[in-house]
Amino acid sequence: MIPFLIRRLAGALLALAAVSFITFLLLATGPGDAADALVGEFASQEQLDEVRASMGLDAPFLQRYLDYMAGAALHQDMGRSLISGRPVARLIGERLPYTVLLTLSALTLAALLGSITGLIAAARPGGWLDLGLMSLTTLGLSVPTFWAALLLIYFFSLKLGWLPVTGAGSPAHLVLPTLSLALPLTAIVARLMRASLLDVKEADYVRTARAKGLKPGKVWQGHILRNALIPVLTMLGVYAGRLLAGAVVIETVFGWPGLGRLTVQAVLDNDLPVVMGAVLLIAFLYQAINLGVDLLHAWADPRVGGSAL
Amino acid sequence: MKRYTHIPTITALIVVLLMAILAMSACAAPTAAPTSGEEAAAQPADLAGTSVDGGVVTRALTTEPSGLDPHGPPGSGQNVILPYIFDTLIYLDGDNALHPFLAESWEISEDGRTITFTLRPDVTFHDGTPMNADAVVFTFERFMELGGKSPVAGGLRNITSVEAVDENTVAFHFEEPSATFFSTIALPYAGIISPTAVEQEGEEFARQPVGTGPFMLDSWEPGVSITLKRNPDYNWGPADVENKGAPYIDAAAFKVIPDASSQLAAFQAGEVDIIFVNQPAHLEKLKQEEGVQLQEMVFNSLVYLGFNTSRAPFDDVNVRRALAHAIDKQALVDIAVGGVGQPACQFMASTLPGYDPALCADDITYDPEQAKALLAEAGFTQTDQGQWERDGEILQATILTSTRPPNGDVATMLQAQLAAIGVPIEIQQLDSRAVLKTATAGDYDITLWRYGWNDPDVLNIYLGSDRIGRTNRSFYSNPAVDEIFAQTARELDPKARAQLYVEAQKLLMQDMPWIPLYEPVNIIAISGRVQDAVIGPMGRVLLNDARVKEQN
Numbered sequence A: 001m002i003p004f005l006i007r008r009l010a011g012a013l014l015a016l017a018a019v020s021f022i023t024f025l026l027l028a029t030g031p032g033d034a035a036d037a038l039v040g041e042f043a044s045q046e047q048l049d050e051v052r053a054s055m056g057l058d059a060p061f062l063q064r065y066l067d068y069m070a071g072a073a074l075h076q077d078m079g080r081s082l083i084s085g086r087p088v089a090r091l092i093g094e095r096l097p098y099t100v101l102l103t104l105s106a107l108t109l110a111a112l113l114g115s116i117t118g119l120i121a122a123a124r125p126g127g128w129l130d131l132g133l134m135s136l137t138t139l140g141l142s143v144p145t146f147w148a149a150l151l152l153i154y155f156f157s158l159k160l161g162w163l164p165v166t167g168a169g170s171p172a173h174l175v176l177p178t179l180s181l182a183l184p185l186t187a188i189v190a191r192l193m194r195a196s197l198l199d200v201k202e203a204d205y206v207r208t209a210r211a212k213g214l215k216p217g218k219v220w221q222g223h224i225l226r227n228a229l230i231p232v233l234t235m236l237g238v239y240a241g242r243l244l245a246g247a248v249v250i251e252t253v254f255g256w257p258g259l260g261r262l263t264v265q266a267v268l269d270n271d272l273p274v275v276m277g278a279v280l281l282i283a284f285l286y287q288a289i290n291l292g293v294d295l296l297h298a299w300a301d302p303r304v305g306g307s308a309l
Numbered sequence B: 001m002k003r004y005t006h007i008p009t010i011t012a013l014i015v016v017l018l019m020a021i022l023a024m025s026a027c028a029a030p031t032a033a034p035t036s037g038e039e040a041a042a043q044p045a046d047l048a049g050t051s052v053d054g055g056v057v058t059r060a061l062t063t064e065p066s067g068l069d070p071h072g073p074p075g076s077g078q079n080v081i082l083p084y085i086f087d088t089l090i091y092l093d094g095d096n097a098l099h100p101f102l103a104e105s106w107e108i109s110e111d112g113r114t115i116t117f118t119l120r121p122d123v124t125f126h127d128g129t130p131m132n133a134d135a136v137v138f139t140f141e142r143f144m145e146l147g148g149k150s151p152v153a154g155g156l157r158n159i160t161s162v163e164a165v166d167e168n169t170v171a172f173h174f175e176e177p178s179a180t181f182f183s184t185i186a187l188p189y190a191g192i193i194s195p196t197a198v199e200q201e202g203e204e205f206a207r208q209p210v211g212t213g214p215f216m217l218d219s220w221e222p223g224v225s226i227t228l229k230r231n232p233d234y235n236w237g238p239a240d241v242e243n244k245g246a247p248y249i250d251a252a253a254f255k256v257i258p259d260a261s262s263q264l265a266a267f268q269a270g271e272v273d274i275i276f277v278n279q280p281a282h283l284e285k286l287k288q289e290e291g292v293q294l295q296e297m298v299f300n301s302l303v304y305l306g307f308n309t310s311r312a313p314f315d316d317v318n319v320r321r322a323l324a325h326a327i328d329k330q331a332l333v334d335i336a337v338g339g340v341g342q343p344a345c346q347f348m349a350s351t352l353p354g355y356d357p358a359l360c361a362d363d364i365t366y367d368p369e370q371a372k373a374l375l376a377e378a379g380f381t382q383t384d385q386g387q388w389e390r391d392g393e394i395l396q397a398t399i400l401t402s403t404r405p406p407n408g409d410v411a412t413m414l415q416a417q418l419a420a421i422g423v424p425i426e427i428q429q430l431d432s433r434a435v436l437k438t439a440t441a442g443d444y445d446i447t448l449w450r451y452g453w454n455d456p457d458v459l460n461i462y463l464g465s466d467r468i469g470r471t472n473r474s475f476y477s478n479p480a481v482d483e484i485f486a487q488t489a490r491e492l493d494p495k496a497r498a499q500l501y502v503e504a505q506k507l508l509m510q511d512m513p514w515i516p517l518y519e520p521v522n523i524i525a526i527s528g529r530v531q532d533a534v535i536g537p538m539g540r541v542l543l544n545d546a547r548v549k550e551q552n
Helices: A002-029 A034-039 A045-054 A061-075 A088-123 A128-142 A145-159 A171-201 A204-211 A216-244 A248-254 A259-268 A272-300 A302-308 B008-031 B133-149 B151-156 B181-185 B195-206 B260-268 B280-287 B317-325 B329-336 B357-362 B368-377 B407-420 B432-440 B458-463 B479-490 B494-511
Strands: B056-061 B090-092 B098-100 B103-108 B114-119 B159-166 B169-174 B215-221 B225-230 B251-256 B274-277 B293-297 B301-307 B341-343 B388-390 B397-402 B425-430 B446-452 B514-520 B522-526 B547-549
Touching: A002 A061, A002 A272, A034 A045, A034 B432, A061 A272, A088 A128, A088 A171, A088 A216, A088 A259, A088 A272, A128 A171, A145 A171, A145 A248, A145 B260, A171 A216, A171 A248, A204 A216, A216 A272, A248 A259, A248 B260, A259 A272, B056 B260, B090 B181, B098 B103, B114 B133, B133 B151, B133 B159, B133 B169, B133 B195, B151 B181, B215 B251, B260 B274, B260 B280, B274 B280, B280 B293, B317 B368, B317 B494, B317 B514, B329 B341, B329 B407, B329 B514, B357 B494, B397 B407, B397 B432, B407 B425, B407 B446, B425 B432, B432 B446, B458 B479, B458 B494, B479 B494
Parallel strands: B056 B251, B056 B274, B397 B425, B397 B446
Antiparallel strands: B090 B098, B103 B114, B114 B169, B159 B169, B215 B225, B225 B251, B274 B522, B293 B522, B301 B446, B301 B514, B341 B514
């Protein structure tokens, strides 16, 4: 267990270092920098150079990178936004709760709804309910998120007047973004759950369990469901990381103040410290979630657990 | 196998959870009644349908400003909100005429090197600090120090010192007369700020701005909204509004909605009252809605095709004029812009001084035959394929423009019109900043661009030869034009200055470094529940007179 954790943590640190370097490289060597964004359309080259120097953007790339990493790693100082001058930690702190809230609610909804759908569909494979539900999931997967979002707005906000179009702050504001975000994920979970259930239902250990006279309910709970959930769990873990990285489209359509919008705006402004802070945080969360999923996986499937831990 | 479908515990769990979800959304719904904020709930019911004091007017914002310090970096969207919080010394109305604002009057010395403002004696900042000569001196010294790098400060360049003569008198001293001074100090970036607040808050001032405006900051929810509340002590409204006192409404809110379709939906749902409409399809939708007020805004804007006059063959005036003859501006406006604009016939936007209807007679008209004749005169011969060739080089060009609508449609239409006379055109669309960078470096043939400025100085900025390598991206240089521009910079008499610009334009229209295409019309939609919102200069919507009509 302990060596496993150490190995995983070392891997995670390496991944973080790689992410930070590549992000920094892309931003620092790409066209334009924050000085362009700051001085605006009418500035002269001299003004631009002056601003650039005052922000330390004229230093060599490697030196800037090492300075940044030293500040971040040794002093836990994520720096300040080059555009607004506000501390990066605060900018991200303002947005993170919204992103976590939306991610968790979408994930929960998708996990529940998807599992139930998969379960119902797997109960009578090939039946009309199965066919109907699986066609629905195909629809859910192929509808572009922003379009689904606009449809939801049209019905629930404009036609029915039940829910607000944009903003955040009340539970009502959470409903439409959650639904839009959960829609494709629900479809994926449903399909995976169904496939996985059908798989497990035919497994040898299930037949054995039945053969030894276990009640159907017990077979479902103890053998089929638990095993069928393993691939679903893994997938949800991967997806959680993706959702945390920012559901930019959904955030934009619903005016949701999440990390994605902050990051995209920072990229447009070449606001390097903000982008770095956001990307590193997301990479960290991603690693943490994956580690969690691995541990969960090991718990749910003792066979995997033995070899992984 | 089918008998294994019985799964009681899980079914029960599902039902409970589904009910919980339904219950949550049902409970949540009433709190989300599609009105914007706390409307005057205390008003008696029989007033419904009439104007009542109080209420909130909400405006949609596409980007959230990074801060509300007038001296912060320009271009982050704060100029929409600044005028509500800060007042300026003078007020420039939609026709670009000057009016007193925080300054009651002003005097220009004989030599034009000293301008003395007499301030209103009765003005206080939101924090109670009196607005006096010291505050004005503080503001401008900070502006020149912090905003010195900012282009907005160009009009303050010649100031040698700002002096508090007495409690209510401020003198600006200049190295030489500066004609752009007045339009600069009317910009939202030149709002007068509270010295005590800056001192106390330091860099937090950008998040807690304190001015003398009709509204003051109430709350700022990052990424969601900025809410201003009415300044009850306000008594110094600008020229364009009737109510010089405190606003009738309780609050003005700004809601961050990055997506244009969502803005429209939020408007239709009544969540926001004011949106900027920049898509013809959205305009059509809004036209069909009852009660929506669609108003035109003045941005002193012009859309033009700018040549890189340092690059052959566009260094040849005949080629530039030939291409101008090939363009049907009316068709461009009707088709590519959806009719929301006016064909332009000169370099100056029609709302700026220096615009002269008489100049339109000199404009190059749509005449493809004349275009071909001019190309022949420039030494081009037409090939069998209908293209134009000179010294083995085919006449062709790339139009560089930004990805903002409707640039793509306009460029495509221009491509078709120029192809009709045998000039193949390619289109390159980049984001605005990349376009500027590429154009400043001179790495382009023709650019499709738009200006919007509150002073005729915009022509000096874009076409003065001393701005080559910066804002003169046409690399245009004509000593006669430069000479006139130099005079305009010193001329403080508005009439004489306008006349100088007319003279400059006569020369420009011979040289054609640009082809003026059209003046865009910008529409703002205001909800039927808001009455008497006043459209000010440069896209401002003044809410001093506004009242909210409660709908039944």
